[in-house]
Amino acid sequence: MVENNDKNIPTLGAIRRLGKYLQILLSLRNEExxxxxxxxxxxxxxxxxxxxxxxxxLTGCEGRPKVGHNRDELIWAIQNYLNLNNTNDAFLVGAxxxxxxxxxxxxxxxxxxTGIKIIAxxxxxxxxxxxxxxxxxxxxxSKMRNLAKRMGVHVGIITTSPESAQEVADxxxxxxxxxxxxxxxxxxxxxxxxxxxxxxxxxxxxIISRRLKEQLRxxxxxR
Amino acid sequence: MVENNDKNIPTLGAIRRLGKYLQILLSLRNEExxxxxxxxxxxxxxxxxxxxxxxxxLTGCEGRPKVGHNRDELIWAIQNYLNLNNTNDAFLVGAxxxxxxxxxxxxxxxxxxTGIKIIAxxxxxxxxxxxxxxxxxxxxxSKMRNLAKRMGVHVGIITTSPESAQEVADxxxxxxxxxxxxxxxxxxxxxxxxxxxxxxxxxxxxIISRRLKEQLRxxxxxR
DNA sequence: TAGATTGTTAATCGATTAACAATC
DNA sequence: TAGATTGTTAATCGATTAACAATC
Numbered sequence: 001m002v003e004n005n006d007k008n009i010p011t012l013g014a015i016r017r018l019g020k021y022l023q024i025l026l027s028l029r030n031e032e033x034x035x036x037x038x039x040x041x042x043x044x045x046x047x048x049x050x051x052x053x054x055x056x057x058l059t060g061c062e063g064r065p066k067v068g069h070n071r072d073e074l075i076w077a078i079q080n081y082l083n084l085n086n087t088n089d090a091f092l093v094g095a096x097x098x099x100x101x102x103x104x105x106x107x108x109x110x111x112x113x114t115g116i117k118i119i120a121x122x123x124x125x126x127x128x129x130x131x132x133x134x135x136x137x138x139x140x141x142s143k144m145r146n147l148a149k150r151m152g153v154h155v156g157i158i159t160t161s162p163e164s165a166q167e168v169a170d171x172x173x174x175x176x177x178x179x180x181x182x183x184x185x186x187x188x189x190x191x192x193x194x195x196x197x198x199x200x201x202x203x204x205x206x207i208i209s210r211r212l213k214e215q216l217r218x219x220x221x222x223r
Numbered sequence: 224m225v226e227n228n229d230k231n232i233p234t235l236g237a238i239r240r241l242g243k244y245l246q247i248l249l250s251l252r253n254e255e256x257x258x259x260x261x262x263x264x265x266x267x268x269x270x271x272x273x274x275x276x277x278x279x280x281l282t283g284c285e286g287r288p289k290v291g292h293n294r295d296e297l298i299w300a301i302q303n304y305l306n307l308n309n310t311n312d313a314f315l316v317g318a319x320x321x322x323x324x325x326x327x328x329x330x331x332x333x334x335x336x337t338g339i340k341i342i343a344x345x346x347x348x349x350x351x352x353x354x355x356x357x358x359x360x361x362x363x364x365s366k367m368r369n370l371a372k373r374m375g376v377h378v379g380i381i382t383t384s385p386e387s388a389q390e391v392a393d394x395x396x397x398x399x400x401x402x403x404x405x406x407x408x409x410x411x412x413x414x415x416x417x418x419x420x421x422x423x424x425x426x427x428x429x430i431i432s433r434r435l436k437e438q439l440r441x442x443x444x445x446r
Numbered sequence: 447t448a449g450a451t452t453g454t455t456a457a458t459c460g461a462t463t464a465a466c467a468a469t470c
Numbered sequence: 471t472a473g474a475t476t477g478t479t480a481a482t483c484g485a486t487t488a489a490c491a492a493t494c
Contacts, residue, residue, distance in 0.1 A: 011485070015433055016426045023408070037451065045410065050487060053453060065452045065493045082429060083436040097324035104320040105424075110408060114428035154435060178438065179431040185246065185333060187268065195434045197427040201328075203239045204420040205337035206305055208402040210238055211418045212377060213306040215401065234461070260475065273463060276477060288469045288476045 014055050015082065019113060020045055021052065022078045025071055037068030084115035089153050091177070093168045094160035095123040095131075095138050098183055102159060107134040116155055120147065141171070148175035155179045162186040237278050238305065242336060243268055244275065245301045248294055260291030307338035312376050314400070316391045317383035318346040318354075318361050321406055325382060330357040339378055343370065364394070371398035378402045385409040 024044050028036060038056065042049040056069065061077035063069040079085055092099055099121060105111060106118040121138045123129055129140045139147065147153070156172040158165050158180060165184035172180060179195040182188055190196055247267050251259060261279065265272040279292065284300035286292040302308055315322055322344060328334060329341040344361045346352055352363045362370065370376070379395040381388050381403065388407035395403060402418040405411055413419055 010433065012430060013485075015430055016423070019426060019429050020410075024410075038453095039451070048487060049451095050453090050489095051485090053451095054486085057453070063452055066450050067494080068451070083432045088432060088435060097320075097327040101320040101324040111425055111428060114425050115432040116428050154439075155431060179435045181427050181431055187243075187247075193438075195431055195438070197431050199424065199427055200239070200242075201422065201424070202334055202337050203242060204404050204422055205334055205339050206242050207235060207238050208378060208404055208418055208420050209306045209311060209338040210233065210304075212311060212402045215416075215418070216377075236461075261477095262475070271463060272475095273465095273477090274461090276475095277462085280477070286476055289474050290470075291475070 010058055010081075014058060017047060017051070017055050018059070018078050018082060020047075021055070022075065022082070022113060025075050025078070028071060029075075031071075034071050035064075035068040036071045036074065038063070040068070082115060084113065086115070088116050088155050088179075089119045089151065090116050090155035090157055090181075091144060091148060091153050091172075092118050092121045092136075092157040092159060093123070093141065093144065093172070094158060094164075094184075095121050095125070095128045095133060096159060099123075099159040100133055102157065103134040103136050106136065118157065119151070119153070141168075144171060145175040148172075148177060153177065155181070158182045158184050160184055233281055233304075237281060240270060240274070240278050241282070241301050241305060243270075244278070245298065245305070245336060248298045248301070251294060252298075254294075257294050258287075258291040259294045259297065261286070263291070305338060307336065309338070310335075311339050311378050311402075312342045312374065313339050313378035313380055313404075314367060314371060314376050314395075315341050315344045315359075315380040315382060316346070316364065316367065316395070317381060317387075317407075318344050318348070318351045318356060319382060322346075322382040323356055325380065326357040326359050329359070341380065342374070342376070364391075367394060368398040371395075371400060376400065378404070381405045381407050383407055 021041055024041060025036060038049050038052040041047070041052050056063070056074070059074075059077035059081040061069060061074050092102060095103075103118060103121065111117065118136055121133060121136050122141045122144045123138055124141050128138050131138050154177055156177040156179070158168050160168055162184045165182060165186045166188055169180060169182070169188045169190060173190060173194060178193065180188070180190070181197050181199060183199045183201065188196060244264055247264060248259060261272050261275040264270070264275050279286070279297070282297075282300040282304040284292060284297050315325060318326075326341060326344060334340065341359055344356060344359050345364045345367045346361055347364045351361050354361050377400055379400040379402070381391050383391055385407045388405060388409045389411055392403060392405070392411045392413060396413060396417060401416065403411070403413070404420050404422060406422045406424065411419060
């Protein structure tokens, strides 16, 4: 009765991969066959077959030997496992360039695959407060706390400057938000129960930069 | 003479962490002491001390027992190791919302910590072609190939819709680009020598969503 | 049936952490 | 000196892959 984590604890990697499987599965919805095998997904994504089986097992969806998994059943299982069925509402703070981009993504449903939906934005800049951006109203930051409590919002997205990030995060915690997606380049100091994900966008670029250096060096050596 | 990778092969994780150390070190530049210990970084970032020592060893920068590492020397070593000293020029394709946000970041120097600088943008939309966005000119996509070859650009950033991403990526490869940072939600099919990093922005959100589910469930059980 | 596919147990691999001698 | 910190070797941990029996 005490410990009851249905299966195993999902690893971060597994969650990311499940998202990819889902993406592929959704794109295959117009195919004739209603079955998709792990082998098929493996070929499509270049991920090891066994790994895919492992990941799929997490969702509790069982496949049939020789045929594979029922596509729609699997879609449902992954969506359920990733909590995409019952959407969580989110607040975004910082209606600058990146905030705008995220609101556009939100409007185009790109985040629907994550189970999170932005329902309001906040800023302190009078030029944007009161406006609607991609269908989402921008309120003054001072209203966030009350609105969050009133609407039971649990997720916050920070797209402010690094200087304001800590302050905004503190406000969010006060407002009862427990999951924070931080795009500002700063190490936030938060209570341990808060779920913090740093977007760290640029780390991808840094990796490319490093690899490029290796590759260019190798080429010049070989020549 | 054949194999000559100065130290070990850096792991992806190590590269990400080195970026964080660098960030902290830069923010400490105004401090009195010119020495920073791994223990200090450990406290600051919550990363295991030994791990930090491992990572720092990659850069070849040696510390002094009892005092730590010379701050500026370490900054230099990390920047050098991550190839931040000799900047790589990059092209961005897709001057939409996200493209705009990245160009703003570029202008504000947020990518300078990655050693990559966007020097031109491309699109096919007549409304933006010819304009300057955050100081960067937007050319018609048809000009990319020649410009890339002429300017020796090796890095491409894709911020188009998922539908156009493959086509743009192919164009980039033809143009001699070997490192691609892809923000479009699509599995690109590319020659194996191409360095591909998928930004997968939303995976952070997905993780928050999953964790939130666990936490809310636990809370309600406990009650 | 035969063969493809599943799901699980065991083996491998790699990254993180612990332990400790070296050193200033 | 004594104590803090380094850097490395060994131990642990976790995730990925291999091997294989079960099954439709």
